[in-house]
Amino acid sequence: MPDVIAYGGDWNPEQWPEETWEQDVALMREAGVNRVSVGIFSWSMLEPVEGVFDFDWLDRVMDLLAANGIQANLSTPTASPPPWFSDAYPEALPVDADGRRLYHGSRQGFCPSSPIYREKALRIAEQVALRYRDHPALVLWHVHNEYGCHNARCYCDTSAAAFRAWLRNRYASLDELNDAWGTAFWSQRYSDWAQIVPPRATPSFPNPGQQLDFRRFSSDALVELYVAERDLLKSITPDVPATTNLMAGAHWDMDCWSFAAELDVVSTDHYLIGARAEPHIDLAFAADYARSLNGGRPWLLMEHSTSAVNWQPRNLAKVPGELRRNSLQHLARGADGIMFFQWRASRAGAEKWHSAMLPHAGPNTKIFREVTALGAELAGLSDVVGSTVKADVAILLDHSSVWAQDHPAQPTADLDPVEETKRWHAALWRAGITCDLARPESDLSGYRLVLVPALYLVSDAGAANLEDFVRRGGVALVGPYSGIVDDHDRVRLGGYPGAWRDLLGVTVEEFFPLERPIRLASGATGTVWSELAHAGGAKVLDTYATGEPAWTRNAWGDGTAHYLTTRLDDGALAEVVAAVCAEAGVEPVAEAGPGxxxxxxxxxxxxxxxxxxxxxxxxxxxxxxxxxxxxxxxxxxxxxxx
Structure with a gap:
């Protein structure tokens, strides 16, 4: 097949009588579908009894696809172990922080650190690979599905042992761990590795360092599962690329940067959140994040919805034209494939009210007409495949920082790092400027402007990287409560924002969370947060009514670094972002009106x-x-x- 935009969705023929399969494929061809994902939740159909495999039905499915020129993202069905697994190996079921074992009955019912789960998962993955390694429909391995969506962290004894092994690899000694976690506080000092457990339910706040490292460990455990399956598949089909569908921008329990480094093709899922006033801006954030995870190269939208989803308090249907706009937004921001969950709407099960390409009402519907029109339009845009998006602006984003700030003992519960990052991204979106997301330690040399909306935690390397970017002529804008702690969640002493005091030319001596908005000298409004700051070498551009700096600008080498000591309202933030964009020489690619x-x-x-x-x-x-x-x-x- 020549280079075309991959178009289609999850096909779950095992949910339907076989007489519908030919009809499905005929309608796929009518809709312009050229790619489907198959086998994602089929473990109990492929291995109905432990050690007994049945591939006859999947053989017919794969042959039917090949005969009709439709490619397959063939899945390893390991995201949902069958009932026999839970019955035979109850010790492999996940346990929550309160000590409750979670039972079979939904999906992802396994402990990520369970050796028996890994053994059985690799066995079914191997059987699938051996069976279809030479099949003409196979084009991509879809490993597992949405890792960690429901079982990102397990607190069982197996996980505890794996956590201790991870810690011993991270820290040279128990003394080093005690220092990193600050265990002298509250008499938490460990004298034996065996004393360490996950941060289970406890009478008061958990240890911040322990909680942060457990989040890191849990993310790594999921990456290890992916790598184990991928390596097995590669040993059998070395020329078939592998991926798994991340949930970039929506699911924060995994470090997507670490995951993306292991993928041949970065793929992600995205669903609109109906409660958001402008969900298309949230979509743009997720798409920019997916592109950034792939180093600016094209990526694959593995799932989005044709209309309503099934899991929100109010599952809003998409209005006419919205399906197309959403799809073209992802395409514009770097996707080379537009796929949906799912092809045919389920008749039963927990996702029966999730929209599909072929709805319950059949093909004579708004949705199917829009799906077919989109398929024809994408077929005419094949020249877009392989092209890229160039951004002059990067927003720094780090999962460890998000996890560290998620600890409950913070100065305020109102400063959400994810929402603040998305808000700064939205300010760029409204200004018509496309940006990348980047890790603090990433190469920043290709950007003119770097925004740091909410980076509470930053490593020494990440801190020095931003300094070097500015020194070489870049412009930076740093938001409040950034650079505060090191990568163990230990406060950087000597005044905030510890990592960047010199870069910003500002020293903060105390935080003042806000119960109500305050007015700045410029007329702008500060919300949620303020700081008692002193400008050293920095120029003060705006102040509080009491005269302390609210916005500063500091020359550093050949560049400049701006700092905000408050969370500005949306209008004021837009003005500051516009000012730093102008200073950095960043402009939109075209003139367009609001929205x-x-x-x-x-x-x-x-x-x-x-x-x-x-x-x-x-x-x-x-x-x-x-x-x-x-x-x-x-x-x-x-x-x-x-």
Missing amino acids: VEVVRRSHPGGRSFLFAINHTGEDAVVTTPAGDKVTVPAGDALVLPG
């Missing part, structure tokens, strides 16, 4: 594409880089020469 998203994808030295997506109810005019004025109708999207 109109414009993103460019380009081939190196070749053709480029300008995606213009109108999220408003009014027609809008976009002025292209060539000076042409193009009208984008209300709720529409155009792909223009870039």
Whole structure:
């Protein structure tokens, strides 16, 4: 098959009588589907009894796909062990922090550290690989499904032993661990490794260092499971790439950076959150994150929804045209594949009210007509495949920092690092500027501007990296409560923001969380947070009514570093972001009005594409880089020469 945009979704034929399969494939062809994911939740069908395998039905499915020119992301079905597994090996079931063992009846019912789970998972994965290694439909291994979505952390004795082994590998001695965790506080000093357990339910706050390391360990345990399956598959099918569907931007229990480093193809799932006022901006964040996880290269949207999902308090259906806009947004921001959960809407089970490409009402529906129109449109955009998005701005994001700030004993519960990061990203979105996400230690040399909205924890290497970026001429904007602790969640002494006091030319002596908004000298509003700060060499650009700095700018080498000591309201934040963008020479790729998203994808030295997506109810005019004025109708999207 030539390079085309992968289009399709999860197909679960095992849920349906076989007489529907031919109809499914015929409708797939009508809709322009060229790729489906199969076998994701089929372990109990492929191994109905332990050690007894039945592949006859999947053989027919794979042959049917190949005969119709449809490719398969073939899954290892290890995300959902069958009932016989839980019955035979109850010790492999997950345990929560309160000591409750969680039983079979949903999915992901296993402890990630369980050796018996790994053994049985690798056995079924091996059987699948041996059976289909030469099958013409196989194009990609879809390993597991949404790792850690429901069992990100297990607190059982098996996990405790694995956690201790992980700690002994991380720390040279028990003394080093005690120092890192600050166990002299509250008489927590360990005298034997065997005394260490996961941060189970306890009378008061858990130890912050222990909690942080357990989050890291738990994420690593999931990565190890993926690597074990991937390596086995590679030993049998070395030329077939492997992936697993991350939930970038929505699921924060795994370190997506670590996971992405192990993937041949970065793939992710995304679902709109109905409670958000502008869910398309949240979509843009997730798509930018997915692209960044793949180092700026194209990625695969493994799942999104044609309309409503089934798991929110109010599962809102998508209005006409929204399915297309969502899909083209992902495509604009670097996706080379647009796939859905799922092909045919389930008749039974926990996800029967989740929308699908083929709804309960059949093909004569709004959804199927939109799915078919989208398939035809994507087929005509195959030249986009392989092109990339160039960003001049990066936002620093680190999972360890999010986990550390998640500890309950913080100065305020109102400063959410994820939401603050998304809010700064939204300010860029509204300014028409596409950005990347980056780890604090990443190479920043390709950017003009780096934003640090909420990086409570930063390593020494990450701190020095930002300093070096600014020294070489970059512009940085750092948000409040950043650079506060080291990578063990220990406070950096001498005044906040400890890691970047010199870079920012500011010393903070005390935090003052806010119960109500306050007015700054400029007329801007500060919310949630304020700091008692003193400007050293920094220039003060805005102050509180009492005169202390609220926004500063400091020269550092050939660049400048700005600092905010309060959480500005959205309007004021937009003004500050606009100011630092102007200082860094960052501009949007085209002129467009509010609510109109414009993103460019380009081939190196070749053709480029300008995606213009109108999220408003009014027609809008976009002025292209060539000076042409193009009208984008209300709720529409155009792909223009870039």
